[in-house]
Amino acid sequence: MATLVVAAAALTTAIAGTVSAPTHAATAPLDGSTLSIRVAHTRIEAGDTTLIRGDLHVRGGQDSSGRTVTLEARAQGATSFTPVGTSVSGALGGVALEVAPTVSTRYRWTYAGDAATRPSRSGVARVRIVVDQHHPRRVMTSLSVRAAHRVVDADGSVLVRGRLRTHGIGLRHRTVSLMSRQIGARTAWQVMDQRLTDAFGAVQFQVRPTARSAYRLRFDGTPVFRPSHSGVVRIAVRPVVTAVATPRWIDPGATATVSGVASLAGQPLAGTTVDLVARPTGRHGSRQVVASGLTAADGSVTLTDTPVVSTVYRLVVRHSAGVPPGASPAVRVKVCTGCGSGTMVS
Structure with a gap:
């Protein structure tokens, strides 16, 4: 009987504890994230630079792009890592930062996470500073560069190609850096990308300049091959030109007005000569400047013409120093008897 009483008391306590236990709303688990790190050149000379790259991956189907990742460094002799810069992850989660350590240094990437993502940290990569490796016996190299086009549209891209050679023979599987700077901005050369040469020593990069820019290629050399760099190619960006014709229907000899706005690199293009180029509808080979x-x-401009037949117009920015030519989309003015009054006569 004593055993039954004790068991009943225990059961009562368990039920009471179950009923009185507070309930908590379930918290949604955070998605995990991972960070990797790699170094373009693990051994450099003092005063040289190298590129620290990494990849951020967020689990759970989240977008890895647009997230700020911090690069931390611990120089030789230091006891802890300190932040040295940040990089915003690209479309595929890639991050990169150029460094120029003066002593051998260890690096790592750190992501702080957010309300839906756990923080993460990469492994550690080391960049060693070595004594001047230039040696008179190293083999000479040469690096060429060329651009597929010297002028691109405002939203266009172009290939910058080059070839790394030694004594006329292509050097394969060597790292070549693409460097860029805006013309007129007085900025230093920046490393934009790095690629390996193919089996023939060729390498290519796709660039999307937003303003007139200069590009060159650089090979940092190896213990066997001497460093080299290419010449410079300059790529200009066409101005953006809009055009609107008013009215769209006129009588023969009436005035047609074509208005538009010209801009370059997102800024109004002021004081630039613009031509109004016309051709009769259906005659694709005949064009003439009818007004300027x-x-x-x-950046606005308004030009007029008095066509006697239906005409297609474009506003064309003339080439000038630092400004390549650019044309608007075509606009059409229909000419017919009675069009202007609203009563058309065939």
Whole structure:
């Protein structure tokens, strides 16, 4: 009987504890993240630079792009890592930062996470500073560069190609850096990308300049091959030109007005000569300048013509120093008797 009483008391306590236990809303688990790290050149001379790369991957189907990742460094003799820069992850989660250590240094990437993602940290990569490796016996190299086009549209891209050679023979599987700077901005050369040469020593990069830019290629050399760099190619960006014709229907000999705005690198193109180029509808080979004018401070321009037949017009920015030519989309003005009054006569 004593055993039954004790068991009943224990059961009562368990039920009471179950009923009185507070309930907590379930917290959604955070998605995990991972970071990798790699170094373009693990051994460099003092004063040289190298590129620290990494890849951020967020689990759970989240987008890995647009996230700020911090590069931390611990120089030789230091006891802890300190932040030295940040990089925003690209479309595939890639991050990169150029460094120029003066002593051998260890690096790692750190991601702080957010409300839906756990923080993460990469492994550690080491960059060693070595004594001047230049040696008179190292083999000479040469590096060429060329651009597929010297002028691109505002939203266009172009290939920059090069070939790394030694004594006329292509050097395969060597790292070549693409360097860039905006013309006129007085900025230093920046490493934009790095690629390996193919079996023939060739390498190519796709670039999307937003303003007039200069590009060159650089090979940092190896213990066997001497470093080299290419010449410079300059790529300009065409201005953006809009055009609107008013009215769209006129009588023969009436005035047609074509207005538009010209801009370059997102800024109004002021004081630039713009031509109004016309051709009769259906005659694709015949074009002529029927009016010209200068753009205003806001890049706008308005030009007129008195066509006697239906005509297609474009506003064309003339080539000038630092400004390549650019044309608007075509606009059409229909000419017919009675069009202007609303009563068309065939």
